[in-house]
Amino acid sequence: IRGFVNVFFIVNNDIYTGKYNRNVLIGRIKVMASLSSVSLSTSSSEISIFPSTNRKLAVLPTAVRTFPGQTIKKTRTQMINVAHVQPPEVNKPHCSIRSTSFNVEGTGSTTSLDEEVKVDASGMEVSIKLPLFETPSSSTDAETDDSASLSVAVIGATGLLARTKIFPALFALYYSGHLPEKFGIFGYSRKNLTEDHLRAIIAPTLSCRIDHQENCEEKMDAFLKRIFYLNGGYDNREGMSNLNTLMEEGEGKFGANRIFYLSVPQEALIDVASSLAEKAQTQRGWNRVIIEKPFGLGLFSSHQLTNSLLSDFEEKQLYRIDHLLGRNTIENLAVLRFSNVVFMPLWNRSYIHNIQVTFSEELGMQTSARYPNGYGILGDVVHSHIFQTVALLAMEPPVTLDGEDIRYEKVKVLKSIRKLESSDVILGHYEADSGSNFKDKDNPIPTYFGAVLYVDNARWDGVPFLIKAGRGLKKNRVEIRIQFRRVPGNLYNKDGGHMQNLATNDLILRDVPDEAILVRINNKIPGLGMNLEASELNLLYKDKYNVEITDSYEQLLHDVIDGDNHLFMRSDEVEAAWNVLSPVLSELDNNNVTVERYNFGSKGPDKAGNLWAKHGVQWLDD
Incomplete structure (x- = not known):
């Protein structure tokens, strides 16, 4: 009312x-x-x-x-x-x-x-x-009306990320019935807006999936009525106290579990976390805090951030989010490895020749203001998404699928990565067009990272992990390619045989474009004679499953609500990943490494091909 x-x-x-x-x-x-x-x-x-x-x-x-x-x-x-x-x-x-x-x-x-x-x-x-939010009870039995309610505070509610990703993801969870019946969403930012104004800003960003359109408008209206707003400063304890009061008014006597999504600039993160820890945590439920990447601006600042956060919260309360880790392809890594006996005995140095991890985007990096440390794509993509992908690929089977068991195995991989040598790294910076805001001729911010990693343990000894992450490249492609060793004693390469070479068998997990799982095999071409070619067996998700793929923010927010933290980096993982990058960052800080130029819309620096060849690998998507 x-x-x-x-x-x-x-x-x-x-x-x-x-x-x-x-x-x-x-x-x-x-x-x-x-x-x-x-x-x-x-x-x-x-x-x-x-x-x-x-x-x-x-x-x-x-x-x-x-x-x-x-x-x-x-x-x-x-x-x-x-x-x-x-x-x-x-x-x-x-x-x-x-x-x-x-x-x-x-x-x-x-x-x-x-x-x-x-x-x-x-x-x-x-x-x-009158409570700020209430939901009709499904039962008149007092003993059954004990479901926990949920309050989600979006700090930085008027920012681009909140408007285009966080609120739409929360609506998708609401529409599909994955939010508690009793919930409220509380926006907080420095802008002086009314609740109606915030709702008007959010409304155009909401949409129902193609396969879920029933009562869409009605659901949107109901969702928007659950959104409330308060303006205040990021380092303002009074503001956080007022936010707590607003949330308590909505929650009532029995309180609610709380999620705080910190969609704020990196420099404001510590102040915001400290203020809400002191003034806005509930004592009548759990509190969970979502932190956006980058997780520090290097090893030293990461230590400072971690120490500050752990002085106010327990590790189990912290959810360091990277939306790329919420993609279905990442979830499929463990499923393929640990639920298919055909792959389990092959997942080691005896059968795998190399692993290629690709993150390629056509778009540029827009503006250098987003990368205050000058590390560009290293802090934005490599530190979290790329290294987490490598860890999931290379980890030993966890004791259980519990998040802590998985994170223990991931950090062991990160700590086993061999120290990066400058000769095994290629950094690049695209030549921007005249209309771009992302230009820095004197100190170019890396927009391309190519590297060869080695995991020094018994399973992966000698197997190169090839990394290519870049923006302003020729095509959009995000995929993982596991290339198996060649068949020993090739029967089809004998004197008078029918083929000189056989293609390698590859397992490909593709996220962009068109999510798919592909297996490359050799097969006989129909007809007389023994002519072979490489073919792909494919599971194309859009053909197999006639549903819209869940957005990564929706998946990760659902995990936070459930307390599933296996796709979120723990403090020791953050530190281990920065340790891997530290030699490169140090060289970059001291201007001891050359940042190669490449044309916008190209394959990247020309020298990258030499790096792959040095390790006996041809990058197959080039």
């Missing part, structure tokens, strides 16, 4: 009126020799209180906040039984009222504060608190 509504109090045939303004409604009720119990019902525009013969106060869907002189103990139900009333005496200014239980009646689900208030002999002040 927004704005003002009239309220009519009818007690012992006496009528009193009041107004509701935003959160709190105040009226006056005359106290007689004994207090009459009253019932409260609601409609879309009016609240009425009228005499009741069953001595119950019904709350549908509002909640009583305070009565002067009265202590109300509310459980998970909605009907107040007035168990005992002591009428006021002439020589005593106050009386006490005890209310012991609530019993569900009707369809509302409400919350209230447990406060002690006072009643004087001349009258009683009534405050009625």
Whole structure:
């Protein structure tokens, strides 16, 4: 209910009126020799209180906040039984009222504060608190109405990421039924907006999937009504305290679990985290904090960030998010490895010749302001997405699929990566066109990273992991290619044989373009003679599954709600990844490494081909 509504109090045939303004409604009720119990019902525009013969106060869907002189103990139900009333005496200014239980009646689900208030002999002040969000209960059984509610605070709610990714992902979860029935979304930023203004900004970014269109507009309207807004500074503890108050008003007496999504600039991250840790955490549920990459601007700043975060939160509360890790292809790595016996015995140095990880985008990096440390794509893509992909490819089977077990195995891989030599790294910077804002001739920010990694353990000894990550390249391609060794003793390369060479067998997990799993094999061409060629067996997701692929932010937010952290980097993973990159970053800081130029829209630096050849590999998608 927004704005003002009239309220009519009818007690012992006496009528009193009041107004509701935003959160709190105040009226006056005359106290007689004994207090009459009253019932409260609601409609879309009016609240009425009228005499009741069953001595119950019904709350549908509002909640009583305070009565002067009265202590109300509310459980998970909605009907107040007035168990005992002591009428006021002439020589005593106050009386006490005890209310012991609530019993569900009707369809509302409400919350209230447990406060002690006072009643004087001349009258009683009534405050009625309407919760910011409520959902009809599916059951009238108090014992079953114990599902936890959820509050999501988006810090930096007016930024591009929040508008285009976070809010649409939350709506997708809401539409598909993956949010609790009782939830609220609380936007917080430095902009002075109204809630209606924020909702108007968000509304155009929401959409229903092609395969889920039923009641789309209705769902959007309902979702937008769950969004609330507060403006305040990032280092403002008073602002975070106000945010906490707003969230408590929505959650009611029983509280809610809370997620804080910190969509803020890197330089504001520590202040925001410290302020919300002190002022905005709930004591009546769990608190989880989502942090956007980059996770520090190098090893030293990463240490500072980690130490600051761990002084305010436990490691299990922190979710360092990289949206690229929420892609279905990444999830498929473990599934392919550990649920298919055909691959399990082959996943080692005896059968795999090399592994190629490609991240190629046609778009440029837009502006250098996004990369304040000058490391460009190394901090934006390589540190998190590329190294996490390598870790998932190379890790040993975890004890279970629990997030902590998987993260223990991943960090072992990262710590086993051989120190990078400058001779095994190619850095590049595309030549931008005249209209680009991303130009720096004196200190070019890397837009291309090519490298050969080696994991020094028994499983992967001698197997090169080839990395190509770049922007401003010829085509969009994100894929993992596992290239197996050649067949020993090639029967088709004998004297008088039919072929000189056989193609290698490859397993390809492609994310962009067109998500697919491909297996390259050699087969006979139909017809007379023994002519062979390489063919691909393909599982193309858009053909196999007639559904729209889940957005990565939707997947990762769902994981945060579930407490599944296996796709989020732990502190020791962050440190281990920066340790791998530190030699390259040091050379870059000291201008001891050449950043090669390449044309926008090309394959990247020409010298990259020499690097692959040095390790006996031809990059097959070039």
